[in-house]
Each structure stands twice: as C-alpha cells, then as structure tokens.
Amino acid sequence: MLRIYAFFLLLCAMPGLSWAQPPSSLAMGFIPSRSISEIQVSADRIADYLANEVGIPVETVTVSNYAGVALAMQSKRIDLAFVGPMNYLKINDMMGAYPITSSVRSDQQGYRGLVITRSDSEIKSLNDLRGKTMGFADALSTSGSLYPKQALRKVGVDPDSEMRSVMLSSHSSIAMSVLRGKVDAGAIYQDARTNPEILSAVPDVLERTRVIYTTDLIPADPQIVRKDLPKDIVNSLREALIKMSADPEAQKWLKDLYGIDSIAIASDEDYNKLREVIIQADPDFLKRR
Structure with missing residues (x-):
C-alpha cells in the first residue's frame, strides 16, 4: 500500500504531467x-x-x-x-x-439609471407618470427596471396598476421610443442616449429629451x-x-x-x-x- 501511495506521489510530481x-x-x-x-x-x-x-x-x-x-x-x-x-x-x-x-x-465603479421624457413633454417628475406609458428594460435590468420601479413606488405610483408599462428590447430602443412618442417616458442607464446608433440617427438627442429622475448609484x-x-x-x-x-x-x-x-x-x-x-x-x- 505504501509503495502504491509513493508511486502516486511520484507521478504527481513528474514535470509535464497534469491531472487538470x-x-x-x-x-x-x-x-x-x-x-x-x-x-x-x-x-x-x-x-x-x-x-x-x-x-x-x-x-x-x-x-x-x-x-x-x-x-x-x-x-x-x-x-x-x-x-x-x-x-x-x-x-x-x-x-x-x-x-x-x-x-x-x-x-x-458603478452607474446610475435615468428616467427620461421628451423635452416638450409636460411630465416634470415621477408623480406625473401616473396614467402614462413608460418603457422599461428586461426585469433583470437594474437601471431599466428595478431602481426606477422602486422609485415610482416610493412616490406613490404603482408601475403595475397606475401606468402602462412596456418592456422593450434594449436601452437604445427605450430612448428611441421616447423620442418617437411611442412611450411618454423611459428608464435607461446613464447615458444610453449617447449610444452610437442613437447619435447617428438623432444627433440632437440630448436637446430633444430631458431627465426627470436619476437613481442612486448602482453597483x-x-x-x-x-x-x-x-x-x-x-x-x-x-x-x-x-x-x-x-x-x-x-x-x-x-x-x-x-x-x-x-x-x-x-x-x-x-x-x-x-x-x-x-x-x-x-x-x-x-x-x-
């Protein structure tokens, strides 16, 4: 038994031989x-x-x-x-x-989420989103779902029952949907509005949209x-x-x-x-x- 164990140790120590x-x-x-x-x-x-x-x-x-x-x-x-x-x-x-x-x-080493609307919108705060349509990202998006929904609940607006929530495929899609009037507001990471595909299509996107809420710092x-x-x-x-x-x-x-x-x-x-x-x-x- 000792010989077998010694032989095993010798094999493990041999150069160029790896078990993993x-x-x-x-x-x-x-x-x-x-x-x-x-x-x-x-x-x-x-x-x-x-x-x-x-x-x-x-x-x-x-x-x-x-x-x-x-x-x-x-x-x-x-x-x-x-x-x-x-x-x-x-x-x-x-x-x-x-x-x-x-x-x-x-x-x-972290980032924030934004809730944006169009610059000509009458929406000034999260309270104004009651009864409106808002674009969100996937439920597992911190900036595009969790944090803005939590912020809405804190001001007394239930995103599930007091507004129409629309889940969109990406943060760029959310920003473009706000620009095109498909939704009244949108939740994005800071600052998805400057993604290349948006700037190439709408160079003045920052002038045409407005931030109404910024989240706490997200990991x-x-x-x-x-x-x-x-x-x-x-x-x-x-x-x-x-x-x-x-x-x-x-x-x-x-x-x-x-x-x-x-x-x-x-x-x-x-x-x-x-x-x-x-x-x-x-x-x-x-x-x-």
Whole structure:
C-alpha cells in the first residue's frame, strides 16, 4: 500500500504531467443591452486581445438572458461573461459564478439609471407618470427596471396598476421610443442616449429629451467567471482585463461595447447593497428561476 501511495506521489510530481488539463479555448459571453450586430465587432476585438494575453484562443458567445449564461457556465460552454449586476446575482445564486472585475464609468465603479421624457413633454417628475406609458428594460435590468420601479413606488405610483408599462428590447430602443412618442417616458442607464446608433440617427438627442429622475448609484456591471475555472487562468484573465482597460485602442472597444471607460478589480461583496435592495423589493426574486 505504501509503495502504491509513493508511486502516486511520484507521478504527481513528474514535470509535464497534469491531472487538470487547461482548456484548449475559452468562451466569453455577452448579454446584449444593444443589438448584437452593434456590439459584435468590439466583442471580437476584446476576445482577440484577451487571447493574446492569456495564450488561449477566446471566442465570443451572445446569450439572450441570465439563465442562458448560468446554464452555459454550468456546462462549461462559457468561461467569462460581461453581465449586468442583477444578472450576476441570479447567476451567482444559481451556480456560484463570481466577479473578477467590473466596469468603471465617469470615474465611478458603478452607474446610475435615468428616467427620461421628451423635452416638450409636460411630465416634470415621477408623480406625473401616473396614467402614462413608460418603457422599461428586461426585469433583470437594474437601471431599466428595478431602481426606477422602486422609485415610482416610493412616490406613490404603482408601475403595475397606475401606468402602462412596456418592456422593450434594449436601452437604445427605450430612448428611441421616447423620442418617437411611442412611450411618454423611459428608464435607461446613464447615458444610453449617447449610444452610437442613437447619435447617428438623432444627433440632437440630448436637446430633444430631458431627465426627470436619476437613481442612486448602482453597483457596476461585472465581468464574471465560472466557479470551477482554474485559478491561474482566472488570474490571467483578471490581469488581461485590467491591462486592456489602460490601452488607448482597447478603451475604444470598451466604450463602444457598453460605454465602459475602464475596468477595475471587483468582488462579490461589492453587490451586497444591491442584494438588500432586491430583498426589499421582492424577497423571493433571487430564488425564482
């Protein structure tokens, strides 16, 4: 028995022999807050940069929602993903993925949500939205759903019964719907109005719309990894993301992708306050699948 154990230890110590083979490639997932075609070029450039730094090919995968990311991470089809803060909490609760970095905008590791209307609208505050039509993003959007709905309830307006809520496909779609008069107001991240596809179509969008409410600071959207990804690869990805955010050329890709200025180190503890907000708004939210 001792000989067998000694032989096992000898095998483990032999150079070039590894029981946990590193992956031959990595997959980076995105949940688009804009149309896929508008972010694909930047996503592919980011993947190429990370592949060069880590030394492993990286491919991009677009997933429609948090459940898709969670399942793909669980089956090891996605290793790294750019997600929203609420997406992260759901995925973390489902399968233990965790953040390694998060996005920085306007020198803040976090962002705010806006409620906008047209400049010629009579709507001046959240109270004026009673009986109106408002565009929201997916229910898992912090800036496009959770925070503005919570703010409406605080001023006594029930978004489920006292107004018509319309769920739209992206924050750019919400802003355009406000501009075109399809909805009276809309909830977006700050400042989705300056997304390239909006500015190219409506250069004076900031003059034609008005902000009537700004949310509290929301924890930054994180870059997360699956829980069982080897630690050496996790560390390499973290270092590569931080290095990339200091590269002037790569900064353009991040800006075009999600309006990101830079990337900083993050941890799960950064999202505890958001967990508290979610529990107050809907105690069973994270448990639902």
